Amino acid sequence: MNATTIHNMKTAKHRPLCAELLGSALGFALLTFAGTAAAATALEDASTRTALATGLRPTVLHAGEALPHWSLQERMAHHHVPGVAIAVLRDGQVVHSVGYGTREAGTHDPVDGDTLFSVGSVSKIVTAATTLRLVADGKLALDRDVNTYLKSWQIIASPKAPHPMVTLRMLMSHTAGLGVHGFADYLPGEAMPTLLQILDGKAPAKNDPVRLVHPPGERGDYSGGGVMVEQLVLEETTGLPLESIARMQVFDPLRMRRSTFANPLPASAGNIAKAHDGNGAVTALPRGWQSFPEQAASGLWSSANDLGAFVAGVIGSYRGNGNFLPRPIATQMMTEVSPSWHGLGPRLDGAGTTRIFHHGGSNDSYRAWIEGYLETGDGFVILTNGENGGALSTEIRNALSDAVGRGVNPPVRAIALDLQEPAYADYAGTFVIDSAVPMDHRRALADFFDIEALEVKVADGEVRVGVAGRNRTSQMLPLTPNRFVSPDIDSLELEFHRNAQGRVNALSIEHGAARAHYTRRE
Structure with missing residues (x-):
């Protein structure tokens, strides 16, 4: 129906009848759309449940090995992981969000879509989105020397980089040449370092100083230390702590009401997945969870619902049907920065309808995974509260990839070969x-x-x-x-x-x- 037809209907003598007919047609169309959408959501929900009931599998199958068709419950027991939360997206919308198991082993406290998990290095992607929102507002520039933003600390020269120029683009893509891959967790009662103590590797920080180990731009070298420099840029540019900046730039716009960079996480947050060791026993007692003062790199606490909304927001911006990020900036976020595997934050793989962004998170007792299909809007979030959650998350990812049905991450089958020849x-x-x-x-x-x-x-x-x-x-x-x-x-x-x-x-x-x-x- 074009604009002229609508104008003619509005000005016709029988306007009430036309309006009534139009209203009926629109009402029928809306009911039909709602019914179709509900049916599609139910179908996707059933597909996901089937995948989790019978579809978990290894990535590589030995010669002659049959596809095992594991259930989520049996693999949780096998890996001694008490709790899992999962969100699944189709066409840019969360269609399935649910928890499995318990927040604490030996209790009946259930995990649900709002349960808080430590998400490790998934924090880096949320930090990158926070930075890119400020870039979109003109408050930061991707290719400016970050030392010009910094007041209390500076990236210093090294023999390999006597005149370094490090930018936000480099920090987010892990091409800055900075060291310190990751960080240790902090148990309840342990003193936690400030941001400057982390950057200089001074007690009570447990890491080495964040310093240049390669010339900027030479190679991709994953650096949690570089993301902590990014945090300092954010805080010194705005005059606010990361928690406040992320809430204004990411959490509130995407309605991520459960997410926080607060460390230590207060018990008052409620509905918290407790930490478990490789045997499935609760650890980090008496509180039951560690602290992660390296907030930007590994300190985010979030839920399946919240991270599902985040993945949807980023995909929507990239596809041009969302306003979280301007589309040109979202496109840069999802383009590899050579010679890295990363774009501006996420890791990237595939092409066409199999183009995906993803990132994992790994603190001592928690493992997390997010993944989004940029062209189709599919995706998923996997959160676990056990030390062996990485292996379990891989098996869950395999099941969900198979359910999406785009041919991403297919099983790899080895062949029989007489290597004694x-x-x-x-x-x-x-x-x-x-x-x-x-x-x-x-x-x-x-x-x-x-x-x-x-x-x-x-x-x-x-x-x-x-x-x-x-x-x-x-x-x-x-x-x-x-x-x-x-x-x-x-x-x-x-x-x-x-x-x-x-x-x-x-x-x-x-x-x-x-x-x-x-x-x-x-």
């Missing part, structure tokens, strides 16, 4: 990193797989790989006669290169779009 003997040897491969190609491998020399062993029908000079090795499972996958590190694959003379002279390590090349040591 003589043809595979020359896989063994020492292989040295080819430093001529640009960091733009090495990407995340330059961070978590920064190994100068690999030792490959072929024995007892297995290919095993480890750091040269050390005894510890990991089995690699065959996918083809010359390509192998790690059952321990998701998406990590190894390919042996046999040259035209029939000799294995090199191998490649791949992780998503990242690739490192190793040549045989003569």
Whole structure:
């Protein structure tokens, strides 16, 4: 119906009848839409419940291994994780939010969609969104030297970076060259450091000083320390603590009413998932949860409902149907900053309808995961309150990915291969990193797989790989006669290169779009 038709109906002699007919039509349309939306939501809810009832699985299956079809409850028991909260999104809306198990082992206190969990490094993505809101308001610039914002502390020169210029873009994408990967938790009763004590590594801080270890922009090197510099920029620019800034810029706009950067978290917050060790026993007593003074990097407390709203808000901005962030800034947030795996905060993978952003969180007793499908609006949040929650979260993610049905994160099936045949003997040897491969190609491998020399062993029908000079090795499972996958590190694959003379002279390590090349040591 175009504007002219509507105008004619409004000015017709039989306006009351036309208005009545129009009202009836609109009412029928709204009822039909509501019914369709409700049916779609019910369908998605049923799909999610089925996935969690029968769809948990490992990422890599051994040759001949059947898909196990685990239930969430049996895997929670297997991993000794008492409580889990999950939110699922479809087309940019949360369609399923529920808790499983208990907030504390041995009690009947249920987890629900509003239960608070420590979410570890997922904090970094919420901090990045806080920063980007201020960038959108013109109060911060992505490519300005952050030392020009800082008053009480400065990034200082190092032998590798005698004239450093570090920007917010670098801090958020982990390309700033700063050290301190992560931080230790603080038990009840332990003194907590200030932000400046964290940055300088002074007691009671437990970390090393945050200093440059690479020239800015040279490589992607994950740095919780760099995100703490980002926090200082936020606080010194606004004159407010991070908790207040995030509430104004993120929590209130997205109605994240349960989320907070407060540490230690007060018991008055209520409905808190307590911390549990690897055996499923409550820890961090007497309170039952640790503190995380490194707020911007790992100190957020949030719920499945709140983080579902956050994922939806970011996706909506990227797709141009939300106003949380301007679309051009959301697009920058979701574009890799070379040579990193990260955009402005999140990690990024895939293309087209399989384009996703994601990030995990890992404090001592809590594991978290968020993931969003940028083109379709699908996504999910997984929160756990046990030390073994990382393995459980991976299995849940596999089930939810399968339920989404976009082909992201499919099961990887190894093949049967007789590795005792003589043809595979020359896989063994020492292989040295080819430093001529640009960091733009090495990407995340330059961070978590920064190994100068690999030792490959072929024995007892297995290919095993480890750091040269050390005894510890990991089995690699065959996918083809010359390509192998790690059952321990998701998406990590190894390919042996046999040259035209029939000799294995090199191998490649791949992780998503990242690739490192190793040549045989003569």
